[in-house]
Amino acid sequence: MDPYVTPESTPEHSASSRLKNYFIGVTPLQRRLESVKKQTSFVSTPPRRKIPQCSQLEEDVDPQKVAFLLHKQWTLYSLTPLYKFSYTNLKEYSRLLSAFIAAEKQKGLAVEVGEDCNIKVIFSTLLGMKGTERDPEAFLVQILSKSQSQSENREGKALWTGWFCCVFGDSLPETVSEDFTCLPLFLANGAESNTAIIGTWFQKTFDCYFSPLAINAFNLSWMAAMWTACKMDHYMATTEFLWSVPCSPQRLDISYAIHPEDAKALWDSVHKTPGEVTQEEVDLFMDCLYSHFHRHFKIHLSATRLVRVSTPVASAHTDGKIKILCHKYLIGVLAYLTELAIFQIE
């Protein structure tokens, strides 16, 4: 009878996805914010994604730099657009950041900008590390220690490395304005305290905001499926899943390792649409793994929590840690991470 019968609770993502531009600019501030609102279209999880491919742009990437990014564990952050960031000022930023770090490390002691301190900060671009021409250039920040015994042409030990990138950031609102640089994905390797100092400097300097980017089990399953689907010439690492059972006093972890070729065979059996991965296929793929496990161990993995996925392409942990192993699919992995980061900042 009542017209307002509460409907069944909506699935997690679709609730926000329905948020569209239904706003009327009324007062002046609102009208100005209207454009902001237009950009607030929440990214929903699309039912299908492309299987990562080698993109042409990747050809320009400096192989040495790519090698540098691979096989390292990166902690993921999402980052709101940088205000007034300029690629022409990278040298200047190096000077300022190194002085800032030095000043932070010795609280209260003033440090002259450009003064010789025992660390070196290098800003450099990662040319070609992007999906489309419209993506802004990725850049790398390295903190190196200057050891006394350092020889002339050898750089010191890397204390901390971080990089900012945007790969296929098309779902981002048509570029905000020329004052902003959208590099929603930030990856850091090094001491957390250093990340905090450097993040603070970026937040103060470019009015941006870093948030840790966690990967939930839902997205981990997607990663498992997409990365298994990648064609490999030869497999270097195994495919491994880690489930966590919350029980006291110590939690129980269940590791499930499969030979990557078997995983691929399983995937091929559930995969229908060429070049694409659908939600249905992801679910089916995971269900097959669950039922196989159940047949042998009588444990319902679906009742536990997926916390880590390792494949020959990359491995990801729910805490927001990632290690990329295969250089061929680097861009593809970054594209999905960029998508997650964009989802978080909107």
Next chain:
Amino acid sequence: MSSQKRNKNSKAQDRTSQGRNSFQTDLSAWTVKQGPSNSDSILKHGQANPMEDYELANDQAEDDLQIAVGYFEKGPIKTSRNKDEIFEKHLKTVENVAWKNGLAPEEIDILLNVALSGKFGNAVSARILKCMIPTTLISEDSVVKAVSWLCVGKCSGSTKVLFYRWLVAMFDFIDHKEQINLLYGFFFASLQDDTLCPYVCHLLYLLTKKENVKPFRVRKLLDIQARVGMQPHLQALLFLYKFFVPTLISVSLPLRKKIYFKNSENLWKTALFAVRQRNKGPSPEPLKLMLGPANVRSLKRKWNSHSIIPMLNSSSYTKECGKKELSLSDYLSSNGSFPIEQLQSFTQLLQNIHCLELPSQMGSVLNSSLLLHYINLVKDESVLLRLYHWLSQTLQEECIWYKVNNYEHGREFINFLDTIIRVQCFFQEGFYSCEAFLYKSLPLWDGFSCRSQFLQLLSWIPFSNFSEVKPLLFDHLAQLYFTSTIYFKCSVLQSLKELLQNWVLWLSMDFHIKPVMTSPLETTLGGSMDSVSKLIHYVGWLSTTAMRLENNSTFLLHFILDFYETVCDIYINYNLPLVVLFPPGIFYPALLSLDSSILNQLCYIMYRYRKNLSAAKKNELVHKAKSEFNFSSKTYQEFNYYLTAMFGCLWTSRPFEKGMHLDPKTLEKAGVTEYKNSLNLVYHPSLLSYAVSFLLQESPEERTINMSSIRGKKWNWYLDYLFSEGLQGLKLFIRSSIHRSVPRSESINYNNQH
């Protein structure tokens, strides 16, 4: 330049104005100007003034002071017999006057010279310096002259220290500082002296302008730092340098440092207070940069920020980045810009609004009421975008039910939300970040934490299409609403009332500013009205169901009727073509309520509905063309139905003749055969006590009260009695609907024009 020439009757007040208006120290010119005050004093002496004694004493003191100053200026008279005694007497005089009324600029000028020339020795210099208290102001030239003595090397280290302390303490009373600033280099060089260093640092801290910050000075300061270590005074000066030119120097302040300078003012504390009192008015509290504990909160957080909302910092950092070669115009413009850290008053904001430096982190404006004015005006979209991004992320990051429960953190988050709500009230509109935050977090809300803040945020949701917001927001809210206590229900209704008020206010403003809307979805006012009416119907549904759940609670009904007090007046108050009536589920419980205030509120709402509908009808007749917003006849019918029901019950004692059939047998079983008048103004359960009081008032001795006696004339008196008891809603309702000329209740001609 002889002090003897000076007029002995001159008054301190004259000197004050003198000191303020002219900046010369040429005493002869000053003396001439003092001439006319002679006549003043003569006049005064002629009067029989009770203040005369006081004046005389004052004059005497002035007199002595002149002699004393003259004495010090000329030096001790060698031939005098008891020279120590005289000397002491003069010094005492100066000290007394100085501490009592302060000294004129000229006297300070002379005595400073005396003190720093050191001709009476260290001890005397110190005593003189300690009493260099201005009446109101100190001339800049005196200070410059005094500084020149420092170069001669005649005064001892202790005198120098005292002089710098004096200078710092009196800094605000120096009339001009341009000349003194030219001596910046000299002061800076004095930093070398370790004993002077703290005081010179303090002086430089007060004196430094952006153009004083030079790379070689930065290097020098860093050298000193390397030599003496982390000294608070040095840190403060370095921090100021960093503030002016962040591209030259970087420093981060430790959290627990509190005092940066040794308190130079201690010696003159009471005197300074007195001078400020005398100066009160034009010279405000000295402008000092905010530093140290005021800005630092105790809780150290991750990412090195001390609180959720960042500190105000002007954005010179990014602006100067990459500009290695500054052009002349850059120099000019950078000098012209006004750092927000120094913004302390609204007048300052108005004067500098064209050259204000925006903060490097836009979120910091939330803590600055002045900058909020600015943000409200600014047309720059990037400002709003920065605020939007920051606020969205911060809300998401800080939201407590995403995290482990942490009391300390929870308090902080609540304070943060309170700040945002204050800002929204100031802007009179909600942030889109908050709206998006609600969409994301409301489904996860427990309905308990930050309840008041959450519901307030809800009431500031910008106007939107109700059908689209409903599944995102109201459906989740409804689940909590129905399963929570009556208090929660009341709070929700309260905030929905505020939401409705905000929406109709926006719409009414917008409708009258630009009748044709250019929005993507709702292109007509009709569409917007539809959205508002859906909201009202939704609240009607919430209310009806809650009434059932809460056993027709009076308390709840108050909140519901509050909502309808806004609803019934939309047409007239907001000039919007919308009248939505309440559902029967609200009307009947209110009509049959046991609480007279509910009945009164209902009458008031009916009265306002009537006013609104009449106005709408009138308008319809005038503008026939604007047919889009004509109300359906159903609204009028509904209203008339309610009206008839109310009159049937309260007035004509013929309740529910239409539309309701009571089986007489049922009534007989219940023992109520005479029910017809049991709901009229006399017998209505909420008014019965009034009727009894009324009758007792009429005839206090009566043992038995005859209720049916209230009729005819007495009925009218009874009405007046009810009105006098504060039932104003009832009064408005009856007065507007009934022609009082007709005496008998039976022949009421209630107005059924609709």
